[in-house]
Amino acid sequence: xxxxxxxxxxxxxxxxxxxxxxxxxxxxxxxxxxxxxxxxxxxxxxxxxxxxxxxxxxxxxxxxxxxxxxxxxxxxxxxxxxxxxxxxxxxxxxxxxxxxxxxxxxxxxxxxxxxxxxxxxxxxxxxxxxxxxxxxxxxxxxxxxxxxxxxxxxxxxx
Numbered sequence: 001x002x003x004x005x006x007x008x009x010x011x012x013x014x015x016x017x018x019x020x021x022x023x024x025x026x027x028x029x030x031x032x033x034x035x036x037x038x039x040x041x042x043x044x045x046x047x048x049x050x051x052x053x054x055x056x057x058x059x060x061x062x063x064x065x066x067x068x069x070x071x072x073x074x075x076x077x078x079x080x081x082x083x084x085x086x087x088x089x090x091x092x093x094x095x096x097x098x099x100x101x102x103x104x105x106x107x108x109x110x111x112x113x114x115x116x117x118x119x120x121x122x123x124x125x126x127x128x129x130x131x132x133x134x135x136x137x138x139x140x141x142x143x144x145x146x147x148x149x150x151x152x153x154x155x156x157x158x
Contacts, residue, residue, distance in 0.1 A: 006072060007083040007153060010090055011146070013065060014097075020058055021101055024051050028108070048112035055105035062098040066091055086149045093146055096139035103132045 028046060069091045107128050114120035 007086050007090075010065065010069060010072075010087060011150065014090060014094060017058060017061055017065070018097065020054070021097065021104075024054055024058075025104070027051060028104075045115070046111075048108045048115060052105050052108035052112065055101050055108060059098055059101050059105065062094050062101065066094050066098075069094070082149070082153055086146070086153060089142065089146055089149060093139060093142040096135065096142055100132060100135040100139055103128070103135055107132065 028048075028051060069087050072087065107125070110120040110125075110128070
């Protein structure tokens with residue numbers, strides 16, 4: 001049986017990784033006056049290569065978390081605790097988040113290629129972004145389920 005403190009530690013670790021992911025998304029997609037006006041000296045182009053590197057590092061860390069959860073979660077038990085169910089859903093969330101991170105890393109790679117004179121057609125970009133948004137929706141839906149489970153854990157489980 002997994003303890004509430006183990007489940008909480010994993011949840012905090014995943015929340016920290018999510019924060020890093022969101023920071024990269026903000027860097028890439030948040031509109032700013034500098035991006036719009038591109039005034040020399042004020043405009044700093046997005047470093048797609050660095051963002052891709054950060055995302056690849058994040059993918060590795062998410063894989064570690066998934067493995068750590070798998071090692072902690074017991075095999076087949078007759079009664080599965082709330083904490084164990086939470087970790088199962090958290091592992092699914094991490095997997096889905098990893099899918100989204102990988103897609104965004106690929107988009108960054110293609111944008112970097114385009115910024116260096118390569119080809120990345122607008123239609124391809126739109127398709128890739130639609131797929132990314134769908135992957136993000138799935139992981140956010142699972143995140144909502146995790147939040148409900150977390151409330152249950154805080155109430156003492158069932």
